[in-house]
Amino acid sequence: ERLLEGILDASLDPVFQISQHGIIQTCNSAATNLFGWSRDQFLGQNISVIVGSEHAENHDQYLRNYMETGVAKIIGKRRHLMARHKSGKVIDIELSVVEVETDAGDDRLFCGFVRDLSLQRQQEEEIRSTSANLKQQENLMAAAVELSFDPLFQINEHGIIQMVNKAALNLFGYTREELMGKNISMICGGGHGALHDTYLRRYLTTGEIRVIGKNRELMARRKDGSEFPISLGVVEVDTMDGDARLFTGYVHDLTEQKQREETIRVRERLLEGI
Missing domain, CATH: 3.30.450.20 (PAS domain)
Known part of the structure; x- marks a missing residue:
């Protein structure tokens, strides 16, 4: 007993x-x-x-x-x-x-x-509360991305488009459905598409930075085939899944800037000829 x-x-x-x-x-x-x-x-x-x-x-x-x-x-x-x-x-x-x-x-x-x-x-309630907060943050982030004035793309490690905002759709003339699941090279003009994939593979394999974390100028291509100058910045996104690699691309249309620069150059040449 x-x-x-x-x-x-x-x-x-x-x-x-x-x-x-x-x-x-x-x-x-x-x-x-x-x-x-x-x-x-x-x-x-x-x-x-x-x-x-x-x-x-x-x-x-x-x-x-x-x-x-x-x-x-x-x-x-x-x-x-x-x-x-x-x-x-x-x-x-x-x-x-x-x-x-x-x-x-x-x-x-x-x-x-x-x-x-x-x-x-208590733990279940904390998990529910945390999940709700994370969902709210995700919704706020998604809204901020969608309403951003700058075109934004999110791509995976293979260059496949995972997310695109409204400004990008307006700039390139595509619908969301036409871009989702496609390689980002479809919006790159001037032969930059293949290079972009090469830079990504090199970065993932060796860590060598050619485009990640930097801004570079290149020619982009709209759905109608017309090309125009852009500034592209690509950063890697921290994810909860250690195996998944995501990147966000920030696009700035340089058309007006290049036009102003060309106008200044023309004016300077005219002044030099006087």
Whole structure:
């Protein structure tokens, strides 16, 4: 008996031993710690003292039915219910009850194993809250990207377009569906498409930077085939998935800037000729 009590007290989960009438015969230290009662206060009490009045009548009825018919409603099964601390505080628990074989013929004993779900529920709520916050941040980021005045592309390590914003669609004349899943080279003019893929592969293989983290000027190509000058900046994006590599490309249309520069050059040449 002392060995059994020692084993019960070593258990991290609360354990109760109850009679066929639901009377607590013994309990372990984890049970007294969780529910706030001393062992002496528990002994002789109906187990309903911890399950609350709404569950107490059902619990006793389940025991009586099992004793009379052998039909198990709670015996050998786990069930979730709200228990009650001595202070009245509600505790979220999982309860499983098993019958214990004894040598005393008519006396039947049961063991109730309790698992405190409070921490689990708290962690689940924290996960839900964190997920909701992350989703909100993702939505805000997506809205900021979509509403950006500058054309933006997101590509994977193979140069395949994963995301494109409205400004990029307007600048290049494509629909979102026409660009998604395509190689970024389709918007590169002047023979830059193949070079772009080469730069990406070299960066991924050796870490050598040709385009990543830098701005460079090149000719881009619209859907109608017309080419125009742009400034392109590409940065690698930190992702939660260590194996996935993503890059964001920032595009700035240089058409007006180049026109102004050409106008200045023409004016300077004219002045030199005077």
